[in-house]
């Protein structure tokens with residue numbers, strides 16, 4: 001049965017997955033207003049890496065003030081993020097996009113895909129500005145085991161969806177799809193990025209490498225919206241298809257998150273074998289566990305770790321408790337990258 005644009009009931013027939021009644025080309029009437037809101041928030045935070053000056057960073061990098069341990073932290077994080085952005089972008093476009101059968105969600109996914117390209121651009125720009133070894137940074141997903149393990153964890157989730165016979169129409173297929181969304185939005189963008197954010201922003205707050213720091217702040221701001229969209233999409237699919245969210249599947253997701261937490265702790269310890277800038281490697285265990293608990297809560301699972309937040313200054317930078325409504329107070333202005341404001 002075809003449904004005309006004027007048919008108000010059409011909006012009710014929109015579905016996040018397996019929607020057939022309303023085509024993916026029908027944006028209006030909106031059903032999932034949250035998707036459109038995230039799209040508008042993303043657009044209001046537009047920025048470009050080359051708008052951020054790098055001269056101070058270049059001076060510090062060429063000088064003698066950074067220790068070898070500090071340089072290692074920066075290099076490892078550049079190496080991890082350089083590839084992670086690409087993995088997220090590819091997963092979006094190749095694995096997620098075609099299965100999401102709703103126009104307003106696809107509108108957001110297109111915006112997010114562009115932002116992932118901007119983030120990749122940021123790493124190219126930083127590597128170029130500092131005159132770093134491009135090959136070294138952009139191949140760390142092969143050469144550094146702690147990075148390879150995180151990326152391998154994600155790539156498995158992508159390939160599960162790339163099988164030509166994959167379909168979201170079976171219960172198992174829908175669960176595999178949800179597992180991919182959780183693996184990317186909750187784990188990659190919501191857990192695997194956070195040790196790096198804490199490390200790089202700890203330089204920024206001490207006025208070191210502020211060009212990189214500012215770009216990480218913009219990236220973190222974008223990633224906060226990606227995470228929020230992902231959580232709305234995950235919870236939306238659960239609400240439409242509650243049969244997917246079985247106790248067995250919930251336990252499986254917890255196991256996946258526990259595995260990711262250990263990978264992230266190992267990554268943090270690899271970047272930071274000794275304490276720098278007031279960051280002790282052991283504190284990252286608590287930090288990663290604390291972040292994971294917040295993510296579990298957001299997808300409706302019980303908190304697991306009950307770990308304290310070891311970096312109170314991070315709360316001042318990004319108050320996790322405000323994350324959900326982070327941008328609601330400031331979505332009207334177009335931020336061109338000149339000044340970064342948090343509220």
Ligand SMILES: [Fe+2]
Nearest residue numbers: 085115116119
């Ligand atoms: Fe990104």
Ligand SMILES: [Fe+2]
Nearest residue numbers: 088189223226
């Ligand atoms: Fe992202």
